[in-house]
Amino acid sequence: xxxxxxxxxxxxxxxxxxxxxxxxxxxxxxxxxxxxxxxxxxxxxxxxxxxxxxxxxxxxxxxxxxxxxxxxxxxxxxxxxxxxxxxxxxxxxxxxxxxxxxxxxxxxxxxxxxxxxxxxxxxxxxxxxxxxxxxxxxxxxxxxxxxxxxxxxxxxxxxxxxxxxxxxxxxxxxxxxxxxxxxxxxxxxxxxxxxxxxxxxxxxxxxxxxxxxxxxxxxxxxxxxxxxxxxxxxxxxxxxxxxxxxxxxxxxxxxxxxxxxxxxxxxxxxxxxxxxxxxxxxxxxxxxxxxxxxxxxxxxxxxxxxxxxxxxxxxxx
Amino acid sequence: xxxxxxxxxxxxxxxxxxxxxxxxxxxxxxxxxxxxxxxxxxxxxxxxxxxxxxxxxxxxxxxxxxxxxxxxxxxxxxxxxxxxxxxxxxxxxxxxxxxxxxxxxxxxxxxxxxxxxxxxxxxxxxxxxxxxxxxx
Numbered sequence: 001x002x003x004x005x006x007x008x009x010x011x012x013x014x015x016x017x018x019x020x021x022x023x024x025x026x027x028x029x030x031x032x033x034x035x036x037x038x039x040x041x042x043x044x045x046x047x048x049x050x051x052x053x054x055x056x057x058x059x060x061x062x063x064x065x066x067x068x069x070x071x072x073x074x075x076x077x078x079x080x081x082x083x084x085x086x087x088x089x090x091x092x093x094x095x096x097x098x099x100x101x102x103x104x105x106x107x108x109x110x111x112x113x114x115x116x117x118x119x120x121x122x123x124x125x126x127x128x129x130x131x132x133x134x135x136x137x138x139x140x141x142x143x144x145x146x147x148x149x150x151x152x153x154x155x156x157x158x159x160x161x162x163x164x165x166x167x168x169x170x171x172x173x174x175x176x177x178x179x180x181x182x183x184x185x186x187x188x189x190x191x192x193x194x195x196x197x198x199x200x201x202x203x204x205x206x207x208x209x210x211x212x213x214x215x216x217x218x219x220x221x222x223x224x225x226x227x228x229x230x231x232x233x234x235x236x237x238x239x240x241x242x243x244x245x246x247x248x249x250x251x252x253x254x255x256x257x258x259x260x261x262x263x264x265x266x267x268x269x270x271x272x273x274x275x276x277x278x279x280x281x282x283x284x285x286x287x288x289x290x291x292x293x294x295x296x297x298x299x300x301x302x303x304x305x306x307x308x309x310x311x312x313x314x315x316x317x
Numbered sequence: 318x319x320x321x322x323x324x325x326x327x328x329x330x331x332x333x334x335x336x337x338x339x340x341x342x343x344x345x346x347x348x349x350x351x352x353x354x355x356x357x358x359x360x361x362x363x364x365x366x367x368x369x370x371x372x373x374x375x376x377x378x379x380x381x382x383x384x385x386x387x388x389x390x391x392x393x394x395x396x397x398x399x400x401x402x403x404x405x406x407x408x409x410x411x412x413x414x415x416x417x418x419x420x421x422x423x424x425x426x427x428x429x430x431x432x433x434x435x436x437x438x439x440x441x442x443x444x445x446x447x448x449x450x451x452x453x
Contacts, residue, residue: 023373031321095347102357108364
């Protein structure tokens with residue numbers, strides 16, 4: 001990998017599973033390089049085989065530790081695994097510290113596992129902008145299961161549910177009462193609920209709260225025939241993972257159908273259009289004059305934004 | 318949303334539990350806008366090289382305060398050669414004797430930053446090394 005290898009030439013190396021080519025292509029997807037866009041398009045058309053699992057939950061709920069153990073168990077069943085671990089970018093410097101790998105140390109030497117850390121770079125839904133391009137690259141590279149671990153999320157970052165085949169929401173004991181469990185947002189998107197750290201005494205309470213919520217008819221993930229199970233696990237005591245793997249397989253068989261694929265495609269399409277449109281809009285935009293007007297209270301945000309959009313439209317007709 | 322943040326893997330290798338320095342460096346680089354992957358403690362050369370390749374980092378920075386630089390770096394460079402990686406910039410940080418600095422530079426370490434290196438100098442040196450390497 002000495003000289004610059006053009007992106008379209010990387011594709012065959014990716015298909016034959018060459019780690020360096022996979023890694024390099026991910027870097028280019030992340031950089032949003034125009035040179036790579038065509039190759040990423042070709043990769044998209046070739047992808048579509050892997051089971052894509054999203055793992056989300058609040059910071060410190062045990063996502064990385066769970067992913068480490070889950071991947072280990074899936075490997076024992078002979079499946080190859082790629083992990084995309086997302087951590088936040090600094091809102092000030094744009095830099096990041098990506099530390100999810102630390103908890104996945106058991107997997108590193110296994111050639112059937114590929115781990116990539118990513119920063120959010122200002123994306124707010126819990127994922128990085130190009131995370132799905134990265135998933136396609138890993139899919140074409142032949143990994144059977146691709147796990148996306150989102151940043152530690154709050155109550156409202158639900159983008160993963162539009163992008164993954166199966167969404168696992170990890171809750172940790174001791175973080176809230178049953179009212180937290182009936183609120184809108186993150187708990188609603190789960191195809192599978194996991195309560196982590198079940199070696200702790202207060203875990204039963206958390207399990208009960210979630211089960212009650214589901215019994216009350218709240219928190220269904222919008223699919224009639226699928227009832228999200230609540231699974232207690234302990235990475236420490238190595239418990240609950242068989243149930244989780246069974247639930248993942250059951251969800252894949254029953255719910256990853258053409259409708260689900262179309263929903264994901266719909267999300268991808270509007271996301272891509274949004275990205276390109278925003279890029280063009282920002283390149284065109286000089287908001288200084290409008291911002292000064294706004295600061296001086298000589299206009300209001302909506303009218304000024306509307307007139308910017310009008311200018312943009314006129315420019316493009 | 319095109320961005321080309323410099324990617325760095327910071328690694329602790331061997332039985333060396335001193336991680337205050339590497340954490341300060343990690344924050345320094347984060348605040349300079351870089352994406353910093355941290356390996357955690359007690360990694361082997363092989364684990365570090367595999368991580369560097371998967372993460373496709375521009376720079377591998379190894380922190381050593383345990384005196385094993387003459388053991389660790391030959392292994393790292395042998396593994397990089399075996400994996401055909403030749404555009405990775407390898408740097409070292411920590412505390413070590415002057416003659417070891419000369420020795421590991423001969424092996425291919427691009428830069429050795431000892432304990433008295435100011436944060437600004439670390440940032441500038443790394444940025445310069447990546448600029449000199451050129452696009453990849």
